[in-house]
Amino acid sequence: MKSKFTIFALITFALLSWGLYEALIGAPTEATMGPVQRIFYYHVPCAWVMELCFPANFLLSIAYLIWRKPEIDALAVSTAEVGVVFCTIVLLTGPIWGKPVWGIWWTWDARLTSTLVLWLIYVSYLILRKFSIGGPNAVLAASLAIFGCLDAVFVFMAIRWFRTQHPKPVFGGGADSGIDPRMLQAFFVNMAAFTALGILLVWLRFVLERTRQKVEEAHAMKALGATR
Amino acid sequence: MTFATTLKNTLAKDLQLEWRSKDAINSMLFFALLVVVIFSFSFDLSPEESRPIAGGLVWVALLFAAVVALNQTWSRELRNSVLDAYRIAPAPLESLFLAKTIGNFIFVSVLELVIAPLFVIFYNLRSVGPVYQLVLASVLGNWALVVNGTFFGAISIRTRSREVLLPLLLFPISIPAMLAAVNATANTLTGEGSAYLPLVFLAVYDVVFTAVGLFLFETVLQAE
Amino acid sequence: MTSTDNPGFVVSLREVSKLYGRFAALRNVTADFAAGKLYLILGENGAGKSTLLRVIAGLIRPTRGQLEVLGSKDIRSIGSQFGYMAHASMLYEELSGMENLQYFARLYGISDPAICEHAIRTVGLDPSLARRAGQYSQGMKQRMSLARAILNDPKLLLLDEPFSNVDVTSAREMARLLGEMRDHGRTIFLVTHQPALLERIADESVWMSAGEIILREHGVSAEAIASGVTPVQRRSDAP
Numbered sequence: 001m002k003s004k005f006t007i008f009a010l011i012t013f014a015l016l017s018w019g020l021y022e023a024l025i026g027a028p029t030e031a032t033m034g035p036v037q038r039i040f041y042y043h044v045p046c047a048w049v050m051e052l053c054f055p056a057n058f059l060l061s062i063a064y065l066i067w068r069k070p071e072i073d074a075l076a077v078s079t080a081e082v083g084v085v086f087c088t089i090v091l092l093t094g095p096i097w098g099k100p101v102w103g104i105w106w107t108w109d110a111r112l113t114s115t116l117v118l119w120l121i122y123v124s125y126l127i128l129r130k131f132s133i134g135g136p137n138a139v140l141a142a143s144l145a146i147f148g149c150l151d152a153v154f155v156f157m158a159i160r161w162f163r164t165q166h167p168k169p170v171f172g173g174g175a176d177s178g179i180d181p182r183m184l185q186a187f188f189v190n191m192a193a194f195t196a197l198g199i200l201l202v203w204l205r206f207v208l209e210r211t212r213q214k215v216e217e218a219h220a221m222k223a224l225g226a227t228r
Numbered sequence: 229m230t231f232a233t234t235l236k237n238t239l240a241k242d243l244q245l246e247w248r249s250k251d252a253i254n255s256m257l258f259f260a261l262l263v264v265v266i267f268s269f270s271f272d273l274s275p276e277e278s279r280p281i282a283g284g285l286v287w288v289a290l291l292f293a294a295v296v297a298l299n300q301t302w303s304r305e306l307r308n309s310v311l312d313a314y315r316i317a318p319a320p321l322e323s324l325f326l327a328k329t330i331g332n333f334i335f336v337s338v339l340e341l342v343i344a345p346l347f348v349i350f351y352n353l354r355s356v357g358p359v360y361q362l363v364l365a366s367v368l369g370n371w372a373l374v375v376n377g378t379f380f381g382a383i384s385i386r387t388r389s390r391e392v393l394l395p396l397l398l399f400p401i402s403i404p405a406m407l408a409a410v411n412a413t414a415n416t417l418t419g420e421g422s423a424y425l426p427l428v429f430l431a432v433y434d435v436v437f438t439a440v441g442l443f444l445f446e447t448v449l450q451a452e
Numbered sequence: 453m454t455s456t457d458n459p460g461f462v463v464s465l466r467e468v469s470k471l472y473g474r475f476a477a478l479r480n481v482t483a484d485f486a487a488g489k490l491y492l493i494l495g496e497n498g499a500g501k502s503t504l505l506r507v508i509a510g511l512i513r514p515t516r517g518q519l520e521v522l523g524s525k526d527i528r529s530i531g532s533q534f535g536y537m538a539h540a541s542m543l544y545e546e547l548s549g550m551e552n553l554q555y556f557a558r559l560y561g562i563s564d565p566a567i568c569e570h571a572i573r574t575v576g577l578d579p580s581l582a583r584r585a586g587q588y589s590q591g592m593k594q595r596m597s598l599a600r601a602i603l604n605d606p607k608l609l610l611l612d613e614p615f616s617n618v619d620v621t622s623a624r625e626m627a628r629l630l631g632e633m634r635d636h637g638r639t640i641f642l643v644t645h646q647p648a649l650l651e652r653i654a655d656e657s658v659w660m661s662a663g664e665i666i667l668r669e670h671g672v673s674a675e676a677i678a679s680g681v682t683p684v685q686r687r688s689d690a691p
Contacts, residue, residue: 065447113403120400127396131387135472136451140383143444147376147401150440154404154433161425162411216473220515223476224469237558241544248546248584309540313600316509317559318531450513 005203012200015193022186030183033101041186043093045194046086047115052198053083054118058149061142070213073138077129078205080122080145082198087119110159117155121148234319238327245304246335253335256300260293260339261346268350278351283413286347287369287406290340295395297335298377301328302385311385315449325378325445329438332374340366356419361412365423368430369409375434376401379441382448405433461520462487462608462639463508468517469663470503477503478514479663485641487607490634492650492672493643495660501643502538504660505610508641509536522608532560534608535601539616541593542600545586549596550579553603560604571599576625590617598626602633609633609640615649623649648677 023041030037060076094112095105106112125148129141246253267285271278305311314324344366347353355362380397384390412426463485470478478500485491493501506512507519510527522530543552553568562568569579575595585596594614601609609630615623623646631653634640642650647657651672659667 065444117400117403120403124397124400128383128387128393131389131393133386133388136386139451140386140448143383143448144380144397146444147379147437147440150436151401151404154429154436155407158404158407158429161429162407219474220471220476223471223474224479224516225476234559237555241547241555244551245544245546304544307545309538309542310544312511312536312538312540313542313556314559315511316531316534316536317556318528318561319559 005207008196008203009200012193012196015189015196019186019190019193022182022189027183027186028180036097036100039093039097041190042194043090043097044187045191046089046093048191049194049198050083050086050090050115050118052195053079053086053202054122054149054152057083057122057145061145064138064142065146070138071210073142074206074209074213075202076138076142076145077209078202080125080141081205082201084119084122084126085201086198087115087122090115091119108159110156113159114152114156118148118152121151124148231320231323234323235327235330238324239330242301242327242331243334246331253338256293256296256335256339257342259296260289260342263289263292264343264346264350268347273351275352275354278353279356279417280414282347282351282353282417283410286340286344286413287410289343289347290336290370291373291399291402291406293339293343294332294336294373294377295398297339298332298374298381298398299391299394301332301335301378302381303390306385321446321449322442324449325382325442328381329371329375329378329441332378333370336370336374337366340370353417355417357416357423361416361423361427364427365409365412365416365430368427368434369405369412371434372405372409372430372437373398373402375438375441376405379437379445379448382445385449386451405430408433460486462522463641464520466518468507468514468519470500470507470512471515476663478507480517481663481665482517483658483665483668485639487639488634488637489655490630490640490642490650490653492647492654492657493641493660494645494647494657494676498662499660500663501660502612503663505536505538505612505641505643509534509610511536532604533606534610535604535606536610536612537594537597537601537614538612541585541597543585543593543596546584548582548584549577549588549599550581552585552596553600556600557603562604567603568599571603572596574602574629575599576622591619591622594618595622595626607638609638611640612643613645614642615644615646627653647672651677 019041023038027038027041029035057076057079060072060079064072064076099105121144125141125144128144129137132140267289271281271285273281305314315321377394377398380394380401383397384393387393408426408429411421412423412430415421415423415426461484463483465481465483468478468481469476481500481504493504495501503512507514508521508527510521510531518525521527522533524530543549544555547555549572550565550568553571554565557563557565557568572579575598577592577595577599585593588596594617598611598614601611611630614626618626627649630640630642630650634653634655642654644650647654654672655670657667657669657672657676658665659669
C-alpha cells in the first residue's frame, strides 16, 4: 500500500513539474490577455478537482447515512476538506485573472456565485464537524452536505434566471477557435497533474482519518476492557 | 398520536407557550424594529431609488430577526430536557418538525408584519405591481427561511455555540431562496420584469427542502 | 433472545456498551431483569446508572451490544408502554401542571383529562393548581414529573433519582406508591442515592461501578443503608 502511494506521489510530482514547465514556458503567451492568462492552467484544473470532490462528498454523505461505515465518513471528510482547499484556490485565482483581463474583480454570474456558495456551505460543514459534541459529527455533517449540495443546484438555477440584467463575461475555457496546440497541451497536462494531486491529497487525508479512527477504536476497546 | 393530531397539539402548545412568555415576543419585535431603523438610515434613498433595493433590505432585515426567533423555539425544548419526554413518546418525530416549522413560520410572519410596513413608511414605498404578488413572495420566502432554520436548529442542538452555529449554517443555504424572494419583491415593486418565475422557483424550493427536512429530521434528532 | 425464550424478562441486555470517545459509560453489560419487580440501581457517581436507564428508554443508542425491552428490539415501537423520569423535570415552565400533562397525554393518544387529574392526585398534588410549573418547588416538580411518567399506565417505569430534593414525607409517599405499582405487576427501575427509602419495598439491589453491574443482591442490605458504600468495596476493605 505504501509503495503504491509513493509511486503515485512520484507520478503526481512528475506531472506537476511537467505541467509547471508547460504552463510557464512551453505554452506561448496569449495574444490579447498577456502573461496573466497562464493562471488559466491552474484555475480550470483546480475548478475541475473541486467539481469532482463536492459531488463525491454528496454521494458519500448519502452512503454514510445508509450504511454508517466509518470508512465512508473518512472519505467524506477527506473530499470535503480537499474540495474546500481547491475551491479557495479557484476563488482566489479567478479574480486575479479577471481584474487585469476583464477589468472587474468579481461578478454575480451563475458559476461564480454557486462556487462561492458551495465554498460557504462546505466551510460551514467543516465548522459543524469541529463543533459537534461527542459522537454525532458524521451524521449531522452528512445531513448538512445533502442540504448543501441540493442547494447549490438551486443557486445555479437562481442566478441564471434572476440575474440576467447584469453583464456576464464568459469565464472558463478561453475556448476561442484555432487555439494553439501548445496551449492545449499545457492545459491537458495540468488537468492530469491536478487531478492526480487531488486524488493524492484525498488519499493522504483518508489514510490520516482512518488512522485516527483506528486509534480511537483501540482506546475504546481498551476502555471496555475487552480481550477479543 | 397520529401525525395530524400530534401536529395540531404540538403547534397549539408552542403557540400557547409563546403567548405565555410574552417577553420573548416583545424583545424579538423590538429587535426587528431596530434592524429596520438601522438599515433605513444607513441607506438614505428617494422613493424611486429605493424601490429596486427595498426588496433586498426587507429580506436581509427579516433574515437577521428570524434567527432570534429560530434559536428561541429550540432552546425552549432543551430547557428541563423536555425534548427527551417527546422522544420517548410514541408520537411521530416528523410531526414535531412540521409543528415547529409552522410555529416558526407564524412568528416570523408576525415579525414581517412589523418590518414591512416600517420599510414602506421610511422609504415612502409604493408598489407598481400587484400587492398579492408581494404577499405570495413573502409567504413562500418565509417558509423557505423557516423550514431550513428549524432543521438546522435541530442540528445545532448537538453542538457547542449552538446559537452562533444556527445562522452560520442557515445563511449560505438560504441564498437561492433569498435571491428569488428579493427578485420577486423587487420586480413587483418596480413593475419591471415578471415575478412569476421567481415565485415558482420559491415554491419548488419550498417543496424540495420541506421534503428533505422531513426525511432527515429523525436521523438528525436521534444522532448519537 | 426473544420474549418467547424468556417470557418473564422485561429487559434483556447482551454485551451492551456505550462509549463516549475514549470513555466507556457502560462496559459489556449482560443482564436479564424479570417483570413485576422493583430494582434499585445503586453505585457511585459516574458508575453508569443514568446511562443504563437512558439506554433502556431508547434515548441513547448503545455503541455495541443488543437489548430487548418488553419483548421488542425497537424501543421506539414500545414507547406507549414505558415511562421515564430523570433529574431534569421534563416539564414546560410556562404551563401549569395540568396543561403539561394534558399535552403529554395527547402524545400518547390519551385525550381524557380525568386520566391526567388522576395521575396528579396519585402523586399527591392538586390538579386544579393553576401555578406555572416553573414556579413549583423542586419536590413538586419531581412529583409532577412522576405523574407525567405514569400517565400512560406504563408496564415499565424508569426513574432516575426521583427523590432528590424531595422532602421526606413526600418521598416516603412516592416510595409507597411505587411499591403499590410493583404489587400490581409493574416493573420499576429506580436509580437513587437514598436506598433507605425503599428498604422494605425493593426486590433487588443492582450495584454498578465503572460501567458494569458488579453485584445483584436481594432487597436492600443494611450496610448499604448505613454506609452507602458499594458492597464490593466494603468486602475489600474488610480486614
